[in-house]
Amino acid sequence: MKVLHLDSNHDILASMLEDAGYTNHYDYTSSKENILKVISDYDGLIVRSRFPIDQEFLKAAQKLKFIGRVGAGLENIDLDVAQKLHIACYNAPEGNRNAVGEHALGMLLSLFNHLNRADQEVRNGIWLREENRGLELEGKTVGLIGYGNMGKSFARKLSGFDCKVIFYDLKNGLEDKNATQVSLKELQSQADVLSLHTPQTTLTTGMVNKEFIAGFKKPFYLINTARGKSVIIADLVEALESGKVKGAGLDVLEYEKSSFTSLFDKEMPLPFKKLLKMDNVLLSPHVAGWTIESKYKLAHVIASKIIKNHGL
């Protein structure tokens, strides 16, 4: 079986496939148009998120039996079309859930203790102790939306902090020793912190908007290590200005990667300009799931799933 790798990953992925009898081919740079011309030759595809694997692409991939998405989010693959064409799709949230849980925790503790602001101040010779008095997680209520691999991982990390962890999820029966399932309304009335752990779907796109934020009873902190399109930045900035949102840790943004570069030129939308100036906002470039360890684990998980289901 010929497998085409469209993005680079840990070497363990290719070596496991090779040991299992697959032939690896690599193209990390060609455009989608050029890949379209050769994709009918391959039995398997390994992707991260370089370009969307849409209907046109899947229809051209006449021999394709499986796609391994070396990551958690599958929004870049047209899953309905893949299913109709009997192309199996695998993702690997087991590989980066721990990384995401740790990153979310790091962001929350940093925000509670003003670490990004305090660091800049000290470097500039400013020594403000009262202004940098922090908050403790003990006794707070952390509300998670989405209780899959990522949400559960964050809840597990939080279990040592003597805080209350509640979650809202469309599926019932997910409650465990680390978190209690509640309705969205209950979450909005109790939470001191909101952390998102949902995939990008039509339901979650634009979910955190003006009306949703207004539904929270108390001012709260927002952590987003999931998908940027879930949060309307203009509405978040308004809430940060009014104090309804006390701080935000954002690993993902409504616009990212190539489109994000334009945020730094004069075309940058005003809300983004404001967001980048706020010292109660902590940003990272979509790396919550990208650790040294998760690079290996993601690759291992995908290779194992492919070999198990499509072994030669």
Ligand SMILES: O=C(O)[C@H](O)COP(=O)(O)O
């Ligand atoms: O879905 C994921 O696992 C993360 O968002 C990372 O995705 P990427 O490797 O495609 O950027």
